[in-house]
Amino acid sequence: MSVVVGYASGIFDLFHVGHLNLLKQAKSQCDYLVAGVxxxxxxxxxxxxxxxxxxxxxxxxxxxxxxxxVVTDESLEKLEAWEKVRFNKFFKGDDWRGTPKGDQWEKDFAGVGVEVVWLPYTMHVSSTILRKVISAAGEEPL
Known part of the structure; x- marks a missing residue:
């Protein structure tokens, strides 16, 4: 039995429950989870x-x-991350599904035998929404 290595990549700015959901769901579908920041x-x-x-x-x-x-992720070209980490599953929020970049990931990973797993996007929160709330409150970020 081989170990399933998963890879979940993101900016993870203003860490919130959506990030937590993504990482926990990814870990539930692999043996070893590598997070790319x-x-x-x-x-x-x-x-x-x-x-x-x-x-x-x-x-x-x-x-x-x-x-x-955890590894530093230097590109949206995820084959570069795969070259370094050699994961079996790539996890991403389903807000990327059907986008040009999401379609490219599916094509690229099909060529190297990596399964792309789309995880449910947490709709009610994002770093972008949090930035807007901070801005609307008149608070300058530190």
């Missing part, structure tokens, strides 16, 4: 830099009991 540069697709510094985001994610290992 995107660098500020790789997070550029969001249009804003993360509010929480990378080193702190890595520490927060590493502290989760459901995460076995």
């Amino acid at each position: 995107l660098t500020d540069e790789a997070a550029g697709h969001k249009g804003k830099s993360p509010m929480v510094p990378l080193i702190e985001r890595l520490e927060i994610v590493a502290s989760m009991a459901c995460v076995d290992r």
Whole structure:
């Protein structure tokens, strides 16, 4: 019996229950979960830099009991992460399903035998929503 290695990647800025849900659900479907935390540069697709510094985001994610290992993720090209980690399953929120990037991940991973698992996106909370709440409250982020 072989060990199933899973990989869940994200920015994990302003860590919230949606992040927790993703990591816990991913861990329930693999033996060993590696979490990739995107660098500020790789997070550029969001249009804003993360509010929480990378080193702190890595520490927060590493502290989760459901995460076995944390790595820095430097790209949305997840085959690069696969080259380093060699996971069997790739976990991502289903808000990426059917997007050009999500379709590309499915195509890329099919070529190397990695299963893409779409996990339910937690609709009521996101780092983007939290940023808007902070901004509307007139609070400047630290």
